[in-house]
Amino acid sequence: MMFSHTSMSALPTSSAIEPVVRASSPMPPGYTFVPKGDPYLTRHCRRQTQEAHQVVYVVVDDKKKQIGIRVPIHIQASVKRSEIETRSTRKQLVRKSDESLEKHFREAILARFPRIPHDELPKIIHRATAKGKGRVGRTGTIGMDGKVRLAVQAHIRHTKTDYDGLLRNGTEREEARRLTLQKALDILKEWGPIPKKKQTPERTRKQTPAKPAQKTEDETAASKAVVPTNAAAEAGRQDDNTPTTTDTETEIMDEPQPKRKLKASSPDKAARQVKFASPLATAISVEAVVRQSKQATRQQAKRQRHNGKRHRAKSRLAQKRKAAQA
Known part of the structure; x- marks a missing residue:
């Protein structure tokens, strides 16, 4: 049944x-x-x-x-x-899993913000990894680096700025974030890695080709003489293995000149600079995206209201014309 x-x-x-x-x-x-x-x-x-x-x-x-x-x-x-x-066994597994998550979260925070005060770490970790509240530390859609960035930014916003007070006084969320953004960025910069001084690379001296030795009057006269045939010249070279001044000069002039080597910037140094700048740049980009998205939403709603008014006006006008014709 x-x-x-x-x-x-x-x-x-x-x-x-x-x-x-x-x-x-x-x-x-x-x-x-x-x-x-x-x-x-x-x-x-x-x-x-x-x-x-x-x-x-x-x-x-x-x-x-x-x-x-x-x-x-x-x-x-x-x-x-x-x-x-299985209750006791599952509790132990959950405890180990939570401890592992908090450990990795702590290491990731210190890697990205090495100058963060250590008394701030437990507060950030506890809030970000709380269960059953949709916290960023337990989401599976964001990488660890993104979780750390969002958790630290949220902690600074709520504890180091007047963000919550602005919301209580009726300030819009977007406006409150805009008003507290600069202070949050300053704190992120303080907690981030120490920027290293830019070292000017040493300039390498320009290598100039060796100047050929000046010819004496006898050598100049000899160079103007009739050049012997190939066979005679070959025989002369076999008799005397010592190269002449003219041969030496030719070797110097034909030798390829060394090219100046350009020093490439160190990849590690560039990576450190990008890594240091990433929290600030990312925070600014996130705020800009949120601001643009909300602005686009308001404009779309405004257009919809305007189109609705025009449609209702046309409908009323059509009804009046129809009533007049009747």
Whole structure:
């Protein structure tokens, strides 16, 4: 016999095997309610019910907010026993996982902001890695470097500036961030790596080619004499292995001149400079993107309101003309 639920046309749909029902609807035979809040119970009850090819009912309140699920009684009892048996082991694993996350988070903060006061570290880590609050330290969509940057910026904004006070006094969030941006950037610069002094590379002396030796009057006269044939010149070279002045000069002139080597900038130095500038540049770019996005949203809403007014005016004018013709 198939259990019949009340009409669910006004309820949000979950899936074909997880119909959504109200908390006030009758409980299906052989089912029990598993309240939301224990991830272990919810996850295993849902998985085992689906593996048994039975229906998981998603339960919502009068505001259509999910408050739990309905699963078969025997599956809920089995999962409950398993939860009790593995509770201590799971707590140890969770504790180790949390300690590992906090350790890596601390190391990443010190690597990017080595001059940060050590008494600020526990506050940043505790807030960024808090469970069940959607904190940036536990998100899986951002890398560790991005998590550190956002966590430190948020800590500075809330504890080192008047950001919260501006919000309490009615200042818009975007305007409050703009007013406190410069102070936050100054603190980020103080906590960042120490900039190294720029070292001017030593200038290398320009290497000029060696000047050939000046010829004497006898050598000048000899150079104007008739050049011997190849055979005679070869015989002369075999008799005397010592090169003549003319040969030496030719070798000097034909020798390729050394080229000046340009010193390339050190990759490590460039990387350190980029790394130091990245928190400031990234913070400015994030604020600019948020500001541009909100400005575009306001302009789009303004255009929609304007178009709506024009459409309503045209409709009223058409109705008047139609009434006049009638």
